[in-house]
Amino acid sequence: MFGSSTFKILTPDHPVALTPARCLRFRLNTSACRLCIDTCPHQAWSLSATGLEFNQAKCRGCLLCQGACPTGACEGAPLGVEKNLTELSRQPQPVLGCDNNPAPAHERLPCLGLLAHPEVLLAVAAALPQGVQLNRSRCGQCRNSAVLPRLELALSRVRALIPFPGLLAIRPVQEADDLRYQAPGISRREFFSLVRSGSSNSAVRALGRLTPAPPAPPYRNKKIPRFRALLLRFWPQIPEDMRPRVAATCFPRVETAPICTGCTGCVGICPTGALASSALAGAPPAVQPGDCTACGLCAAFCRQQAITVTPGDASFAAG
Structure with a gap:
């Protein structure tokens, strides 16, 4: 064994x-x-x-x-963040911790630095309308203490831009004694079911990592980054009246000038799939704003200089 x-x-x-x-x-x-x-x-x-x-x-x-x-x-x-948030949503007073802090937590991330992005915070707010406690009681002594000002900045800025109640319910907790942690109550049958399920999941993850890694994705593969994938995953849980404001804050605006020749070079170089070829020959590309992260690669590559990318209001992830 x-x-x-x-x-x-x-x-x-x-x-x-x-x-x-x-x-x-x-x-x-x-x-x-x-x-x-x-x-x-x-x-x-x-x-x-x-x-x-x-x-x-x-x-x-x-x-x-x-x-x-x-x-x-x-x-x-x-990282399984989607699963973390789904599990936390089942707790009345969820506590989210990190792998380096032994204090009780319902779910853990490798580091709370992952939350130092406005779109991740919005996903957390949408998934956990009851709020969440972020256990940062040991962050100040951690080798990753540099995440603290970044997390505080991201949270304060996104709260200022979007009046979303769920954002106000994200509560960083500095002292372990101030955590309101309630251990999940389960029956004996549920306990053994969870043990079996957890063992199976661990084995699947381990065997997956023992399998030789697949080759690096080719240049043509399109994929949105984790922070945007999380926001889109929990988009249906954002109140409808808030969605236009969230979209204006997070999604860039991509515009093409009349000099665009429809060469589709921008479609090929876009790493996220936000640009697609038009059904009409020679027409500008179709734009999916939700898949665009304002990397600016299309504008830099365009020989006609026909593309303008305007980031959303929350383009401050790097702090």
Whole structure:
């Protein structure tokens, strides 16, 4: 039998990794993007003669780079945030903690730095209308303490931009004694059912990591980054009267000038699939604002300089 520590060694997974096919610098050699470099407090990202490099030994898993990168090029192993929020929604007074804090929590993230993005906070607010307690009682002493001002900034700014009650119900808790943690009450049958389910899920995840990693996604693959995927996943739970304001805050505006020739080069270079070829030959591309993260790659690539990308109001993820 393998012990848990053995599985940990045999099935290494890291929440941060570089996917070159999604990086702006790799997709367009004239790109000067350095958002991950400027955001990382541990200098895990750097530039070399061959391009962007990631030093996993320096990475402390604060996840700030994932909020800064508009294309998801920094995303490593799946974090299961959607499942975290779904489980928290079943608690009357949910507590969300991190892996480095042993205080009681209903769910945990690798680091609360993942929340330092307005769209992630909006997803949390939509999924947890009853509110959530963020256990940051040890954040000040943690090696990832740099996430605190970023998280506070993101929360204060998105609250100022969007009068969404759920945002006010996100409550950072600085002292462990102030946490209102209530252990979930379950029957004996439910307990053993959860144990069996948890063991099965752990085994599936472990076997998945033991399987050889698939090749890096090709250049043509389109994928929205984690922060946008979370917002869209919980979009139906945002009150209808709030959605126009949320869209104006988070979704960029992409405009094409009459000089556009409909060459579709922008469609090919877009990393998220926000641009699609028009059904009419020579017409400008069709735009899906919800899939656009204002990376600006289409505008930089357009030879006619026919594209203008205007970020939404909440384009401050990098702090």
